[in-house]
Amino acid sequence: MLHTRLLPPTRLWTRQPSVSLLRRGTRSLISGQGRCIVQTHSRCLSSLNAIKKPELKDPSLITAAGFIDGEYIKSASSGRTFPVFDPSNGVEIATFPDLGVEETERAIQAAKRAQQEWSQITARERGSLLRKWFNLMLENEQDLAKIITWENGKTFAEALGEVRYSASFFEWFAEEAKRLYGEVIPSPSKSQRMIAIRQPLGVVGVITPWNFPSAMLTRKLGAALAVGCTVVAKPASETPLSALALCELGKRAGLPNGVVNIVPTHEHTKDIGKHLCESTHVAGISFTGSTAIGKLLLKQSADTVKKVSLELGGNAPFIVFEDADIDKAVDGAIAAKFRASGQTCICVNRFYVHSSVKDEFSEKLREKVKKFRVGSGFDSSTTHGPLVNQKAVEKVRSHVEDAVSHGAKVLAGGHEKSSAPSAEGYFYPPTVLGGMKNNMKIASEETFGPVAGIFEFNTEEEVLAAANNTRFGLSGYFFSRDISRCWRVAEKLEVGMVGVNTGVISSEVAPFGGIKESGIGREGARQGLDEYTQYKYINMSI
Numbered sequence: 159m160l161h162t163r164l165l166p167p168t169r170l171w172t173r174q175p176s177v178s179l180l181r182r183g184t185r186s187l188i189s190g191q192g193r194c195i196v197q198t199h200s201r202c203l204s205s206l207n208a209i210k211k212p213e214l215k216d217p218s219l220i221t222a223a224g225f226i227d228g229e230y231i232k233s234a235s236s237g238r239t240f241p242v243f244d245p246s247n248g249v250e251i252a253t254f255p256d257l258g259v260e261e262t263e264r265a266i267q268a269a270k271r272a273q274q275e276w277s278q279i280t281a282r283e284r285g286s287l288l289r290k291w292f293n294l295m296l297e298n299e300q301d302l303a304k305i306i307t308w309e310n311g312k313t314f315a316e317a318l319g320e321v322r323y324s325a326s327f328f329e330w331f332a333e334e335a336k337r338l339y340g341e342v343i344p345s346p347s348k349s350q351r352m353i354a355i356r357q358p359l360g361v362v363g364v365i366t367p368w369n370f371p372s373a374m375l376t377r378k379l380g381a382a383l384a385v386g387c388t389v390v391a392k393p394a395s396e397t398p399l400s401a402l403a404l405c406e407l408g409k410r411a412g413l414p415n416g417v418v419n420i421v422p423t424h425e426h427t428k429d430i431g432k433h434l435c436e437s438t439h440v441a442g443i444s445f446t447g448s449t450a451i452g453k454l455l456l457k458q459s460a461d462t463v464k465k466v467s468l469e470l471g472g473n474a475p476f477i478v479f480e481d482a483d484i485d486k487a488v489d490g491a492i493a494a495k496f497r498a499s500g501q502t503c504i505c506v507n508r509f510y511v512h513s514s515v516k517d518e519f520s521e522k523l524r525e526k527v528k529k530f531r532v533g534s535g536f537d538s539s540t541t542h543g544p545l546v547n548q549k550a551v552e553k554v555r556s557h558v559e560d561a562v563s564h565g566a567k568v569l570a571g572g573h574e575k576s577s578a579p580s581a582e583g584y585f586y587p588p589t590v591l592g593g594m595k596n597n598m599k600i601a602s603e604e605t606f607g608p609v610a611g612i613f614e615f616n617t618e619e620e621v622l623a624a625a626n627n628t629r630f631g632l633s634g635y636f637f638s639r640d641i642s643r644c645w646r647v648a649e650k651l652e653v654g655m656v657g658v659n660t661g662v663i664s665s666e667v668a669p670f671g672g673i674k675e676s677g678i679g680r681e682g683a684r685q686g687l688d689e690y691t692q693y694k695y696i697n698m699s700i
Contacts (some may be wrong), residue, residue, distance in 0.1 A: 201563040211251065212304035212536070219301050219403040222252045224261060224422055227268035228415030230402075235260050240395055240424035245311035245544040246534040246583045252309075253496055254398055256428040259433045262390065265419035269361040269388040272416030277358050277386035281335040284384055288332035290411035295325035295404075302372065302403055307535040309397045310371055311543040311584070314497050314535055326666040327682065331380035334684055338385055338691065351698045356691045358386035359465055360441035363434030365455070367447045368546055369501045375404060377670075378444045379418060381686040387442070388417045390434065395424035396546055409579060433518035435459040442466070446503075449630070449675050456678075467679035467689040469671055470505065471604050472632030474677065475625035476506040476661075477647070479618070480514045482637035486659065488522045491610065493660030496530070496588055498544045500608040501550070503676075504633040504655070504663065507604055508594075509612045510621045516614050524569045525546050525612065530588045544584040545607060554586045554607030554617050561598045561611060566591045571608075620644065626652040632672035635661060654680075 190539060199274040212413035214220065222242075224231035243249065276284070299321045306317035343352035362382050365376040375391060382389050393401040399421050408418055423430055431451075434440050435458035442465040445455050449470040459466050476494060478487045495506040511519045545551050558572050571589030588608040594600065600611040615621040625634060635657040636647055648656045654672035657663040664670060669680035679689045 164228035181295065204385045210391050212301075212308050214301040214304060216261060216298060216301055219298065219400045220252075220305065220399060221230055221406060222254045222267075222399070223402060223632065224255055224257045225274075225402060225405045225418070225420040226261060226285070227419065228413075231255060231257065231261060234258060238425055238581075242309055242396065242398065242423075244308055245396075245517060245546055246536075248582050248584070252399060254395075254422045254424075256425050257421045257423050257430075259429050262392075262421050262430045262433050263437075265390045265421050266361060266434075266437055268416035269390050270439050272414055273358070273360055273388040273512055273560075276383075276388055276414060276417050280659050281338060281384070284386065285332040287412055288328045288335065288380060288383060291408055291413070292325050292332065294407040294411055295321060295328065298407065299325075302400070304399075304401050304536075306372060309399045310368060310535075311546065312370075312535050313540050314538075316498065316543075317354050317535065319507065320370055320373050323529070323666070324370075324376045326381035326545070327373070327376040330666040330682070331384040331686070334687060335379075335384035337684070338687060340693075343695075349699055351700060352541075352695070352696075354693050354695050356385070356687075357694055358382075359690055359692060360387060361439055362387045362389050362442040362690060363437075363440045363442070364389050364391040364445060365431060365434075365445045365447065366391065366393050366401075368394035368396035369498055369503075371400035371406065374446050375401055377666075377681050377686070378446075381405075381681070382444070382690045383417065384688050385687055387690045390418075390419045390421065390440070392421050392423065392427070392430050395422065395427065398422040398623065400484070409692035410491055415658065420630035431455060432458050435464065436462060438462055440464065440637055444679075444681075444692060446598075452677070453675075465689065465692070467681070469681060470628060470632070470677045470678040472503050472505075472672065472676055473602070473628045473630040474504060474509045474633045474635065474653070475651070476509045476634075477615075477621055478509070478515060478519055479636065479638040479640070479643065480512040481639045481643075482515065483639065483659070484515055484518050487519060487637040488526060490635065490637060490657070490661030491519075491523055491662070492526060494657065496527075496542060496608055499532075499545060499586075500554075501606055505606070506610070506635060506661075508601060508625070509610055510615050510624060512621075513614050513616050513642050516612065520569060520590070520612055523612075524590050526611070527570045527588050527590050532585050532587060534583070542588055542608060545586055547584055550607060551584050551586050554605060554609055557603070557605045557607070558589060558609055561591050561594065561600055564595060564598050565593055566595075566598065566611065567593045569612075586598040596624070604630070616649070622650050626650075629675045630672070631674035632676035633657070633663060635663075643673070 167199040234255040303317040340355040446469040452468040452470040533540040552571040569590040571587035582682040594611040634651040634653040669685040671680040
């Protein structure tokens with residue numbers, strides 16, 4: 159039975175696409191978390207049925223189940239279930255078994271058994287399987303993108319970008335599997351030879367977020383499987399369908415039973431996370447999500463001294479210096495702030511613009527944002543989809559109201575309702591605020607929504623102090639045409655990743671991660687293998 163969330167009449171404006179809009183073929187330029195694509199996607203919209211269920215070429219990719227030891231688990235031992243909703247309209251689209259600690263332990267034991275054999279096959283064989291998985295993802299990219307849009311809400315074009323970005327990690331680590339090099343150590347003794355080899359950790363617990371339901375999983379799976387680890391993964395309860403679709407393709411690629419296991423849950427999220435962290439059979443934890451939960455998992459892993467990789471929250475600064483190319487900076491701002499409706503960990507949270515160019519930058523950004531069209535991700539005229547749930551809407555609204563109450567000026571969006579659609583869904587209009595001050599919530603809290611707050615500065619020293627005045631350090635961006643300043647500021651920003659004259663920084667070939675309270679470790683690139691391996695030193699007497 160389908161259920162619709164009843165929303166209060168005061169909720170922010172929303173819209174449901176008409177049939178005519180669903181069939182229009184407009185081209186949408188999007189910046190995914192890794193790469194930009196342009197895609198005509200009207201053909202996916204005509205495939206929606208009356209209850210907004212996407213019609214797939216391969217319907218078997220939609221499965222509401224767990225996945226343990228190569229089998230789909232259609233019911234939980236507790237008998238409990240949890241719903242998954244389409245955030246564009248609040249309608250329930252799937253019902254999943256709410257798995258618990260009992261099923262998680264079964265998954266751990268299955269992964270432990272499988273790891274003994276998986277770690278012994280050659281790197282070439284593991285890489286070959288990842289390559290097959292990559293090819294299957296591209297062959298089914300339209301279906302996978304529809305699933306992402308359905309459960310996450312992002313536009314179909316952006317979802318398609320995520321699928322390609324997601325697949326790129328399987329392609330990358332399929333090759334890196336063959337380059338897990340050790341080291342020959344020059345021995346101080348004539349009678350000894352010394353080497354260091356790299357070996358897989360073993361079973362790894364993986365916990366992923368809802369904002370990139372496919373890419374955040376493959377970024378971890380690709381590296382873990384490449385080196386010989388096996389995985390027990392818990393996807394976000396908001397977006398489990400993408401994880402199960404990946405499992406189905408993994409089976410077709412020849413993935414052995416137990417190598418990848420999926421335990422979807424809502425009610426038992428804390429219990430499963432704790433069990434993974436405290437299990438002596440799990441050697442590592444990889445988590446992407448909030449800083450608060452990351453700290454909790456780190457504490458829970460302490461007693462078993464696990465290797466922990468954390469990619470946590472951010473508070474990214476975006477600096478526009480007086481010598482910047484303003485048009486390029488505005489384009490960079492759009493990419494770095496409004497992708498996925500502002501719901502990414504590397505989205506800009508604070509815009510710092512030099513006083514001499516503030517008005518020009520603000521006006522050009524305002525004009526572009528006013529042209530955005532918010533709605534269902536399946537509507538080809540939509541530029542930005544919904545937020546993930548009502549709680550996210552309320553947080554964004556509270557940040558805007560707080561800023562306005564402290565003197566900020568709404569330049570676009572915010573309380574404006576003149577262009578507001580009228581149907582239900584978790585939407586908030588893309589917003590630009592001017593006159594920002596450091597006593598406003600946006601200055602210190604991650605908004606995770608489509609709000610660009612513009613702060614004014616006058617000197618390089620002043621803006622660096624402001625940008626670094628946070629316990630977070632994931633990403634930062636700045637625009638300048640002064641090459642000396644570019645080196646100077648890039649080195650002084652206290653973040654793990656810097657975009658210089660660009661708003662798009664993610665790539666499977668580059669190390670992704672932060673410093674301070676934004677995380678531990680790196681994902682992607684060759685460094686991504688480090689989180690799933692350990693060195694073993696061997697001394698041989700001759």
